[in-house]
Amino acid sequence: MAQIPRQHDRPASTHKRAFSYLRVSSAGQVNTDYDPEGISLPAQRSAIQRRAAELGAEIVAEFVEPGRSATTVDGRPVFREMMARLKAEKSVDYVLVYARSRLHRNSIDAAITKRDLRSAGVTLISVMDYTEDSAIGDLVATVLDGVNEYQSRASGADIAYKMGQKIIRGGSVGRAPIGYLNVRETFEGREVRTVAVDPVRGPLVRMAFELYATGTYGFHALIAALSDAGLRTRPTKRFPIGTSISLNSLGNLLRDRYYLGLVSLRGVEYQGRHEPLVSPEVFDRVQQMLESRRAGGVRERTHNHYLKGVVWCHRCKRRLMVMRGKSHTGDLHFYYFCRGRQQHACDLPYLPIARVEAAVIDNYATIALPADLRDNLTSRVGELLAESAGMSAELRTQVKDQLATLDRQEDRFLDLVGDPDWPQDKIAARLRKVRDERDRLARQLNDSDAPRLDEAAETMLYLLGLLADPQELYRRAGQQGRRALDQAFFAKIYFDSDDDGPYVAADELSDLVFPLVNEVRNDSGGAMGAAAAGEPSPALAGSSKPPLVEVPGIEPGSFVVLSGLLRAQLTMSLLGPPTHVSKFGRRAQSLINLAARSP
Incomplete structure (x- = not known):
């Protein structure tokens, strides 16, 4: 039986007052019964009430902390509220808990709390533990608090180790990301917790990667397209049917390598057992798109326009932005204006x-x-294809040698994993780099060179067809088609204005078409040179002369604005960002560079 503590400056009274404190470690312990409090909390309350009756004390306040860890008091606001009331009221005799582990699993916090309770003249009563206000009672309490802390830390270390081993074997830990579901399967008579593709959200997540990889969707447009297709977050109590995915969640999703079928532990990646939703090629293209848009500063605005991000000011080399104006009659008009004008650093008119x-x-x-x-150029492409066919065997041998070298490097790094004398974060980064390079070379080795070169040649030949009369092609394209062509052909288009209005003062060609078009412009005397735009990349003059050649292979009556603008094999390369072209685009660009240099 606990002894009544010494009272500090309180009036004598036979009526004892008590606070009760109830806690469970996780929300899962609450949602386990028809009772909204689950099973543990009512059980703790019943035992505490019986103990209060034995002490002849009235429970004047109950403090319930569901789903909170006891490793520290920092994350337990209800506990801190109880201690503040104890110090303020100074009229409470007991704090009743089911067990000391419900109050603390940290011996330092336990010692601080014991000091604060004694200062307030309050005795801590644990229903399940020995409690006595004496030297022996203090010794037992100190030992119990140390044991509770040990059990907590040992259990945490054990769980972390087992979860780590699960990840190393390819398993998934925690809640599955959107597009997957946590499921339970029966395997050889055992219940196994694993991850499966969500039949509803999985295809939509795959669509998110594929749409963003085209380069025609920003985050806002992509969210709208995914919402229209039916992508919603998981239902919650607040949102029973879920919500549209947020901008931040979409950015994290597009960067998450879990969708490649990979899991990671302390920076080291392992092949997961779950089904990938995205191919490495599409994922790499999405990362290139994210990086290029961040570096290029492409931003979405309420007033969208297909030339945004492409048109720049020739006077101060700043980006042009869209603004809306209203006339005295109430009509709306849209303009491009220089960002430098906002900063009073440019005088380019609207x-x-x-x-x-x-x-x-x-x-x-x-x-x-x-x-x-x-x-x-068409003839030269045929010659280059014939020359490259003879190099295929030699290249395959070189790739195999590089793979063997990477395997040896990986073995050396694996030997260092766990060695405390080596920086583990750097080893993990090097391992990831080696494995990414090895995967890339393995895919290159498995691919057949001849079909790839044929596709690259077809890409270039189609590009040559587009360059027969690009003006007519552009004139007849829709807004998204024009944006695709702008990104394929130009890095920047610089504008100026005179008495006759705005005009193209210079432009920078994309890497894909520069080797072809630059020579033609130089020979025709139409080039202004890089100095005209003040940029290191080539900046070339425009012209208002109409083209005289029809677009080959496109019939006016059957031209489709978006779906028929580019052939399937060009979709990813021409719709990608100007500074990052796809695999076919890079092969085509190599052919273009060689062909353009030939006599």
Whole structure:
């Protein structure tokens, strides 16, 4: 039986007052019964009430902390509230708990709490533990608090080790990300907790990667498309049908390597047992798109326009932005204006969007290729394909040698994992780099070179077809088609204005078309040179002369704005960011560079 503590400056009274404190460690312990409190909390309350009756004390306040860990008091607001009331009221005799482990699993916090309770003249009563206000009672309490802390830390270390081993074997730990479901399967008579593809959200997550990889979707547009397709977050009490995915969640999703079928532990990646939702090629293209848009500063606004991010000010080399204006009659008008004007650093006037669009159409006439040059390049592509066929065996041998070297490097790094004398974060980063490179080379080895080169050649030949009359192609394209062409052909288009209105003062060609178009512009005397735009990349003059050659292979009556704009094999390369082209685009670009240098 617990002894009544010494009373500190309180009036004598036979009526004892008590606070009760109830806690469970996780929310899962609460949601386990028809009772909303689950099973543990009512059981603790019943035992505490019986103990209070034995002491002849009235429970004047109950403090319930569901789903909170006792490793520290920092994350337990209800406990801190109880201690604050004890110090303020100084009229409480007992704090009743079911067990000391419900109050503490940290011996330091336990000692501090014991000091504060004694200062307030309060005795801690544990229903399940020996309690006595004496030297022996203090000794027992100290030992129990140390044992509770040991059990907590040992249990945590054991769980962490087992979870780590599960990850190393390819398993998934915790709640599955959107697109997957936590499921239970029966395997050889045992229940196994694993992860399976969500039949509803999984295909939509795959669609999110594929749409963003095209380069035609920003985050806002992608969220709208996914919401229209039916992608919602998991239901919650607050949102029973879920919500649209947020901007931050979408960014994390597009960067999550879990969708490649990988799991990670302390920075080291392992092949997971779950089904990948995204191929490495699409995932890499998405990362390139994310990086290029972050570096290029492409931002989405309420007033969207297909030229945003492409048009720049020729005077101060800042980006042009869209603004809305209203006339005295209430009509709305949209303009491009220089960001430097906001900062009082540029005097470029406002440019009506319709006239900017017309100037860009005129500029497309300057990148057309003459028929004789296209014929010469086509012949050169055939020669290059014949030359590269003989190099295939040698390249495969080189790739195999590189794979063997990477295998040896991986073995050396694996020997260092766990060695305290080596920085584990750097070893993990190097291992990841080695494995990514090995996977890339393995895919390259498994691919057949001939079909890839054929596809690259087809890409280039189709590009040559587009450059026969790009102005007419651009004029007849829709907004998304024009944006795709702008990204494929130009890095930047610089605008200025005079008495006649806005005009293209210079432009920078994309890496894909620069080797082809630059020579033609130089020979025709239309180039202004890099100094004209003040940029290290080539900046070339536009022209208002209309083209005289029809677009080959496109019938006016059957031209489709978006779906028919580019062939399937060009979709990913021409719709990608200007500074990052796809695998086929890079092969095509290599052919273009070689062909453009040939006599």
